[in-house]
Amino acid sequence: MLSAKNLFQEILDDDGSFRLFCSIAASGESQGGWENGRIAALVPASQRALAPKIARHGADEDKHGRIFHALLRKRGLTAVPVPEDTDYTMLLEKHGIGLAHEQLGREEPLTEHDIITYLAHSRVTEQRASEQMRLLLRYFADHPDLGRAVRMISNDEDNHLAYCHEELLRFAAAGHGRTIQHTLRVCALAEIRVYRDVSLAVMEHMGRVLGWSRARAAALAAGIHAVYAYERLLGWRRMVSLAPPGRADALGGPVAPAPEFA
Template sequence: MLSAKNLFQEILDDDESFRLFCSIAASGESQGGWENGRIAALVPADARELAPKIARHGADEDKHGRIFHALLRKRGLRPVPVPPETDYTMLLERHGIGLAHEKLRDDEPLSVRDVVTYLAHSRVTEQRASEQMRLLRRHFADHPDIGRAVRMISNDEDNHLAYCHEELLRLAYAGHGRAIQRALRECALAEIRVYRDVSLAVMDHMGRILGWPKAKSALFAAGIHAVYAYERLAGWRRMASLRMPERRDALGGPATTAPEFA
């Protein structure tokens, strides 16, 4: 039976597929950590109150990258190079979503509009991350090898999503509502395309590693295309809506550590 649980169990049980999965995840998290760190350093003077929260976001992402590397070490595995077609973070940047790395490498302060762009991009991508980690938490929260990591990362992703909602609403009340709506719609529509392409690429690599028959690979590809069709029609709206979260000031404190992994 094809299911998300069976798929991930198959990836988890094989060293090579698990190595690729953790390598892709670690690379994306580490890249997110760098991006947030640079944004925190470049926040404009009239938005400096956001800098500690952005830095906390980046510290969480760095921690997640270390956790995935630690999971590899626990199995006696080393990371592998990430295939470019599976690099979600870099493909989003290539599609013009979020703040360009060229801008982040400069020392020029960002504008409030840049902050809106960053938060809209984060709100969309953290929705995806939160949903994915909740799926893994539902099936693997008690797993002896990865359960603790899944629970910790899932909680962090929920915090990141709550933070994005709250800060975007605050900026909307300050008069940036239309810019936020435009940025969220643009980001959401681009993200679902990139997510589809990355998912197809990852499944292609996993299929070759695990020796899937063509029929099985075709079923997974059909499922990915079906999800994209739904998201293109209406599902993207869940990524572009805003509501005040139950978790208020979710990134208001210091980042939690992960001594059991890192």
């Protein structure tokens, strides 16, 4: 039976597909850690109070990258190069979403508009991350190898999403509401296209590793296109709404120590 749980289980049970899965995840998290670290260092003077929260966000992403590498080591595996067509972060940048690595690599302070762009981009991508981790949490919270990692990362992603809501609402109250809504909409519509393309690429690579039949590959691709059609019509709206989060000041505390899984 073709189901999300069975698909994930098949990927996790095979060393080759598990290696690719963890490599892609670790790369994306590490990129996010670097980006947030640079943004924290370049925050404009008017928003210096945000710097510790942005740094905390980056530290969490770095921690997640280490966790995925530790999961590989626990199975005696090493990371593999990430195929370009599965690089979610860089593909978003190519679509003009978020702050470019070239800009973050300079030593020029960011503007308040840059910070709003960063928060809107993060609000959209953290929505995706939170949903993906909750799906894994539903199936693998008690898994002997993955359970601890999934629980920790899922909690962190929920914190990141809460922080984005809170800070964007603060900027909206300061008069930036229309800019925020426009930026969120542009980000959301671009993200769902990139997510579709990355999902198709990941499934193609996984299919080669696992030897899927053409019929199964076609069925999975059809499912991905169906999700995109729904998100293009209605689903993107969940990524642009703003509401006071249930977790106040979610990134205001100290960074939790990164556990070792190897």
